[in-house]
Amino acid sequence: MTDLVIRPLVAGEENLFDSMPDPLPYLRQVAYADGLAGGGYRPETTWVALRAGRVVARAAWLLPPGAVGAPWLERFDLDAEPEVGAELLHAAHEALGGPVRYHAALPAHWRRRPEVLAVVRAPMAAARLAGLVERGERLRCSWTGTPLAASSGRYDFRPPVDPAEINELVARIAEPDVLTGVEIAQAVGGVDLATDPLAWLGEAAQGWRVASAAGEPVGLVGTAGDACYPLLAYLGLLDEAARPELLAEAVRVLAAGGAREVIADVDAHRVSVVAELERTGFRQLRARVLFAPADEG
Structure with a gap:
């Protein structure tokens, strides 16, 4: 991983986050650009891992304006080995003052969908490597x-x-x-x-x-x-x-x-x-x- 660059975004390069194709495009969630416009996402709490200039991992911590708690990891996508994702999370956690919660959004019935499991195994493994522990699951119904x-x-x-x-x-x-x-x-x-x-x-x-x-x-x-x-x-x-x-x-x-x-x-x-x-x-x-x-x- 010697060619790997891990860092937060800086103002003006927010589009770098969206340069990585969405691995679960059918999952209903707030777009990164909309989160930026609302103030919940910020460049300094958005991290990327780049390999040869290409984003292979991205993570965005969310904290709405006026919130009293700590930011939580809302978006985390990985197109690389779990170790890459864990390295990104470790670096970001250090900057954030320690590990924080990660709410992994997944499509409905994800355990029964092989195409979804193929996408989510790596980021979930990376979260575990970074010291986070699975604590439960909640379903959103409509x-x-x-x-x-x-x-x-x-x-x-x-x-x-x-x-x-x-x-x-x-x-x-x-x-x-x-x-x-x-x-x-x-x-x-x-x-x-x-x-x-x-x-x-x-x-x-x-x-x-x-x-x-x-x-x-x-x-x-x-x-x-x-x-x-x-x-x-x-x-x-x-x-x-x-x-x-x-x-x-x-x-x-x-x-x-x-x-x-x-x-x-x-x-x-x-x-x-x-x-x-x-x-x-x-x-x-x-x-x-x-x-x-x-x-x-």
Whole structure:
């Protein structure tokens, strides 16, 4: 690797990042140029590895303006041996003050797609060589107008009385089913969406619904129709039997507001939740595998 040059970009050569062909062009993600325009990507936190003047590895760390956390690795592509990618990551980590999280974006059902595995094996191996450890996987799912099942009448749905009721129910829900944008909430706002969703979503209650059976709350959902896209921000249950109808009710709330697409994020290991999303008409858009520093819990 004696002919290898590893360095950050300097102002004025941002196009160098896009000179490397996109190895997964069908993966839905923010373009590098758009990230630059929005201020989340910066030349000094974008690194490349060049061999004979050609970009063979590229990595872009993201930190939106006003964020309170550390940047995270959002884009990492490698057209070389894993050792090249690891060398790039080591150099960048040193400049950043130490290893940081890497959210590896992957197409839906990537483990069952040989053409995708051929692309992603090298950067994932490089991340491991650089000391990052795989910590979990989250799926992004999308509903785009599939007809919803009619309500059985078993549950009543109503807006919460006030923010205090939302907080009280959140405190009773140990593990929410759906948390969309949980990584962004933590990195940008320092907010744990699972335990304090109102700190991220605001205290307006119109996008929330409480599901009740015989007058007792059995579930809670919070939607956001005016974010970057309509989404199910939070969905948690006190009775898992309410999951299908609460999901459908949440989508109805957004569709009534004009949404043609609804986004929901779920942990991949929550198999029953993923299955219910799919029965409701959601389809997987992509996965994100988290690699974190080895000393991070």
